[in-house]
Amino acid sequence: xxxxxxxxxxxxxxxxxxxxxxxxxxxxxxxxxxxxxxxxxxxxxxxxxxxxxxxxxxxxxxxxxxxxxxxxxxxxxxxxxxxxxxxxxxxxxxxxxxxxxxxxxxxxxxxxxxxxxxxxxxxxxxxxxxxxxxxxxxxxxxxxxxxxxxxxxxxxxxxxxxxxxxxxxxxxxxxxxxxxxxxxxxxxxxxxxxxxxxxxxxxxxxxxxxxxxxxxxxxxxxxxxxxxxxxxxxxx
Amino acid sequence: xxxxxxxxxxxxxxxxxxxxxxxxxxxxxxxxxxxxxxxxxxxxxxxxxxxxxxxxxxxxxxxxxxxxxxxxxxxxxxxxxxxxxxxxxxxxxxxxxxxxxxxxxxxxxxxxxxxxxxxxxxxxxxxxxxxxxxxxxxxxxxxxxxxxxxxxxxxxxxxxxxxxxxxxxxxxxxxxxxxxxxxxxxxxxxxxxxxxxxxxxxxxxxxxxxxxxxxxxxxxxxxxxxxxxxxxxxxx
Amino acid sequence: xxxxxxxxxxxxxxxxxxxxxxxxxxxxxxxxxxxxxxxxxxxxxxxxxxxxxxxxxxxxxxxxxxxxxxxxxxxxxxxxxxxxxxxxxxxxxxxxxxxxxxxxxxxxxxxxxxxxxxxxxxxxxxxxxxxxxxxxxxxxxxxxxxxxxxxxxxxxxxxxxxxxxxxxxxxxxxxxxxxxxxxxxxxxxxxxxxxxxxxxxxxxxxxxxxxxxxxxxxxxxxxxxxxxxxxxxxxx
Amino acid sequence: xxxxxxxxxxxxxxxxxxxxxxxxxxxxxxxxxxxxxxxxxxxxxxxxxxxxxxxxxxxxxxxxxxxxxxxxxxxxxxxxxxxxxxxxxxxxxxxxxxxxxxxxxxxxxxxxxxxxxxxxxxxxxxxxxxxxxxxxxxxxxxxxxxxxxxxxxxxxxxxxxxxxxxxxxxxxxxxxxxxxxxxxxxxxxxxxxxxxxxxxxxxxxxxxxxxxxxxxxxxxxxxxxxxxxxxxxxxx
Numbered sequence: 001x002x003x004x005x006x007x008x009x010x011x012x013x014x015x016x017x018x019x020x021x022x023x024x025x026x027x028x029x030x031x032x033x034x035x036x037x038x039x040x041x042x043x044x045x046x047x048x049x050x051x052x053x054x055x056x057x058x059x060x061x062x063x064x065x066x067x068x069x070x071x072x073x074x075x076x077x078x079x080x081x082x083x084x085x086x087x088x089x090x091x092x093x094x095x096x097x098x099x100x101x102x103x104x105x106x107x108x109x110x111x112x113x114x115x116x117x118x119x120x121x122x123x124x125x126x127x128x129x130x131x132x133x134x135x136x137x138x139x140x141x142x143x144x145x146x147x148x149x150x151x152x153x154x155x156x157x158x159x160x161x162x163x164x165x166x167x168x169x170x171x172x173x174x175x176x177x178x179x180x181x182x183x184x185x186x187x188x189x190x191x192x193x194x195x196x197x198x199x200x201x202x203x204x205x206x207x208x209x210x211x212x213x214x215x216x217x218x219x220x221x222x223x224x225x226x227x228x229x230x231x232x233x234x235x236x
Numbered sequence: 237x238x239x240x241x242x243x244x245x246x247x248x249x250x251x252x253x254x255x256x257x258x259x260x261x262x263x264x265x266x267x268x269x270x271x272x273x274x275x276x277x278x279x280x281x282x283x284x285x286x287x288x289x290x291x292x293x294x295x296x297x298x299x300x301x302x303x304x305x306x307x308x309x310x311x312x313x314x315x316x317x318x319x320x321x322x323x324x325x326x327x328x329x330x331x332x333x334x335x336x337x338x339x340x341x342x343x344x345x346x347x348x349x350x351x352x353x354x355x356x357x358x359x360x361x362x363x364x365x366x367x368x369x370x371x372x373x374x375x376x377x378x379x380x381x382x383x384x385x386x387x388x389x390x391x392x393x394x395x396x397x398x399x400x401x402x403x404x405x406x407x408x409x410x411x412x413x414x415x416x417x418x419x420x421x422x423x424x425x426x427x428x429x430x431x432x433x434x435x436x437x438x439x440x441x442x443x444x445x446x447x448x449x450x451x452x453x454x455x456x457x458x459x460x461x462x463x464x465x466x467x468x469x470x471x472x
Numbered sequence: 473x474x475x476x477x478x479x480x481x482x483x484x485x486x487x488x489x490x491x492x493x494x495x496x497x498x499x500x501x502x503x504x505x506x507x508x509x510x511x512x513x514x515x516x517x518x519x520x521x522x523x524x525x526x527x528x529x530x531x532x533x534x535x536x537x538x539x540x541x542x543x544x545x546x547x548x549x550x551x552x553x554x555x556x557x558x559x560x561x562x563x564x565x566x567x568x569x570x571x572x573x574x575x576x577x578x579x580x581x582x583x584x585x586x587x588x589x590x591x592x593x594x595x596x597x598x599x600x601x602x603x604x605x606x607x608x609x610x611x612x613x614x615x616x617x618x619x620x621x622x623x624x625x626x627x628x629x630x631x632x633x634x635x636x637x638x639x640x641x642x643x644x645x646x647x648x649x650x651x652x653x654x655x656x657x658x659x660x661x662x663x664x665x666x667x668x669x670x671x672x673x674x675x676x677x678x679x680x681x682x683x684x685x686x687x688x689x690x691x692x693x694x695x696x697x698x699x700x701x702x703x704x705x706x707x708x
Numbered sequence: 709x710x711x712x713x714x715x716x717x718x719x720x721x722x723x724x725x726x727x728x729x730x731x732x733x734x735x736x737x738x739x740x741x742x743x744x745x746x747x748x749x750x751x752x753x754x755x756x757x758x759x760x761x762x763x764x765x766x767x768x769x770x771x772x773x774x775x776x777x778x779x780x781x782x783x784x785x786x787x788x789x790x791x792x793x794x795x796x797x798x799x800x801x802x803x804x805x806x807x808x809x810x811x812x813x814x815x816x817x818x819x820x821x822x823x824x825x826x827x828x829x830x831x832x833x834x835x836x837x838x839x840x841x842x843x844x845x846x847x848x849x850x851x852x853x854x855x856x857x858x859x860x861x862x863x864x865x866x867x868x869x870x871x872x873x874x875x876x877x878x879x880x881x882x883x884x885x886x887x888x889x890x891x892x893x894x895x896x897x898x899x900x901x902x903x904x905x906x907x908x909x910x911x912x913x914x915x916x917x918x919x920x921x922x923x924x925x926x927x928x929x930x931x932x933x934x935x936x937x938x939x940x941x942x943x944x
Binding site for chain 1: 291295297298299300301302310390391392393395396397398399400401
């Protein structure tokens with residue numbers, strides 16, 4: 001059709017819905033999941049996530065350099081309108097005092113203020129709060145910290161910085177392998193599928209099934225964060 | 237005095253004023269200029285400036301990656317409450333459409349809107365506006381662009397990210413040399429001076445004289461920016 | 473014993489064998505796999521691998537910048553005395569013309585010369601050869617290319633550069649989670665185990681069992697490389 | 709001539725000699741100095757030097773990470789066939805124990821062995837030797853250290869990694885300004901010149917004069933290195 005043998009559709013659920021429509025019109029399609037939010041239901045990993053995490057962590061490292069004096073607090077807003085995967089991953093990687101995700105209704109007193117108090121009692125003198133953009137306004141959270149704790153936090157909104165940059169090793173290697181399996185899917189007449197990673201293995205799932213799948217936040221990691229975060233970097 | 241042979245005071249004018257007081261109390265001091273603003277009057281270069289510029293440029297490169305579609309605009313706020321050296325340097329390095337500095341009273345129509353219009357006529361489809369924090373509010377400038385040009389700019393405030401990170405080659409090499417000359421100043425009884433770089437040469441200037449010197453923005457560079465910026469990266 | 477409640481032993485098989493001895497002396501131990509070679513049998517991932525891959529890729533990107541003229545060839549030796557995981561991963565990520573791994577007996581004619589010839593026929597004008605240190609001498613391979621193809625390749629030995637640097641997002645996040653499960657293993661009396669990742673899930677495997685496990689090179693990835701590498705970046 | 713209004717010739721002395729020939733044939737030319745060696749006689753700074761220095765330092769930082777145990781030594785070969793500017797700059801920036809430059813006839817006993825001995829007496833336990841490629845063979849120097857000191861040094865040859873990468877802030881800003889003045893030179897009929905930086909100021913020098921100028925190594929910096937290097941990072 002139109003001289004098109006097939007389309008590799010790289011993106012998220014919206015992209016795959018469009019691809020599904022095209023497939024219904026007779027154009028073979030194969031989807032490859034790519035979004036820095038890593039929230040596509042059918043796959044454990046989406047291309048772009050690792051690069052965005054590395055960028056966010058690199059920025060937070062630079063912020064930490066100026067937080068070494070006593071009683072400093074930083075509130076960093078990272079990407080994630082509907083999903084907290086990136087915030088959670090980054091929060092674990094930097095040893096955040098608290099991470100706020102859209103999947104969990106925000107209770108500032110419990111999720112932020114108490115955690116800073118616990119962290120302070122544990123001997124910490126600076127506090128890193130990572131907020132997914134969909135979880136709450138960084139400036140509101142900072143205001144609450146100012147009122148309740150008496151420290152004036154610095155707010156940083158990373159924004160579209162997280163969307164650019166040279167791709168990381170993991171994103172390049174994964175993208176190459178997914179691209180290979182996408183082309184192979186056409187060759188083996190497994191069209192109208194999405195190339196997914198599940199439990200470390202690449203598989204092709206029919207688009208319609210893929211679109212029905214949901215990915216829920218790893219609550220075990222949230223628990224790790226709560227355990228580790230409070231005591232993070234106490235020696236600094 | 238107090239068993240102190242001498243103090244190397246690293247910082248800006250405030251630090252040097254404190255050092256001057258100490259020298260009057262009989263403690264020998266030598267100043268070393270360090271501020272990411274690069275606005276210390278007695279020296280052409282202050283330690284920290286190059287690292288901050290590289291960080292800002294690295295972030296702006298990442299923002300540019302997502303600006304490749306047509307008619308995009310980014311407003312980036314960089315450090316510089318009273319001085320535009322960093323904004324100007326970064327603006328030239330990234331080929332900014334406009335740079336706003338505290339040394340020049342802001343006229344949004346002339347300094348921003350007209351430049352975007354000229355750049356658009358010259359064939360550009362995306363526009364990078366660099367604002368020193370003391371020159372104007374990034375959000376106000378974005379609002380004006382939205383109203384007058386009809387593009388909704390993305391705002392990024394780099395903030396304290398610019399203050400951290402591993403020091404650049406230039407900052408390390410310059411810091412080592414300045415430190416060497418600071419120690420040498422004590423050895424040669426040239427105390428109560430500031431180690432400065434003037435026209436590429438390191439000299440020691442009496443603190444009192446150093447504090448009276450002012451550094452004005454390089455207007456020749458501002459002119460370069462105006463010439464180059466409009467046509468920057470037209471092929472992108 | 474000795475006032476030691478337990479030891480978290482971070483490293484590879486040698487470290488775990490030492491830990492096993494300690495456990496036999498009555499000191500509880502838990503192993504955490506860490507080696508840039510990623511060749512520990514019991515786990516799909518070892519801490520340090522991702523950071524080393526990113527460093528290698530970053531260096532290879534810089535080498536590629538100077539390979540843009542016609543008919544250039546680079547031979548890059550990466551870490552991997554006994555295992556080719558890093559070489560393979562990096563090779564896929566950079567689109568290498570050929571990757572040489574210790575797991576496969578080297579046949580220079582077949583594994584290097586023919587691949588360069590095929591790549592040249594496919595229209596490529598520069599060729600990137602990635603060699604694990606245990607697979608062959610980079611200088612010998614370069615000499616063979618010079619003799620057979622008539623291009624003088626540039627040799628780069630990355631060496632210990634790959635062992636340093638700030639850890640990547642993936643290494644930090646994984647290390648934090650593995651550390652959490654290591655401490656939890658003591659709390660839950662699952663001592664004398666190694667914390668492993670298998671099919672995307674963290675589990676604790678008895679050290680003795682862990683030491684018996686072998687990890688073989690992902691030959692599916694080797695195949696991907698052979699398919700993709702030849703045509704990689706033909707438009708450059 | 710040939711419809712060419714003028715040529716901006718970017719490179720070193722070879723490039724400028726070619727440009728001079730073209731100018732004699734009636735084609736107006738303006739030279740812009742660019743070489744990572746920074747050894748062009750007419751200018752204090754050549755485009756590319758800062759990027760190469762940052763790359764070298766970044767690699768050396770990674771090497772240092774694995775040198776923290778006692779009695780380790782690294783020999784790093786950096787670019788510089790005929791000139792030691794890069795080696796000297798990098799050596800000062802990383803606090804090298806010794807820097808070997810082509811401008812100074814190599815005496816291994818005096819220039820390397822004695823310096824390591826002095827550094828060891830001063831309490832240091834690891835030693836960084838930076839060698840410009842034209843000053844001596846890194847492997848020979850390593851062999852001498854092994855024989856005389858009894859430490860087996862690790863050799864790293866940075867090679868063409870130093871030629872690539874995204875340009876640094878300083879290189880971008882300087883290149884933009886030099887390019888501006890090159891175009892301006894045509895407009896103001898100052899053709900057949902080279903755009904140079906002298907004592908911090910940009911000027912246009914006739915090519916013929918420029919080609920006669922020589923740049924000698926900054927021996928004051930060599931002295932700084934000798935003073936600072938021995939005691940560098942004693943607390944590590």
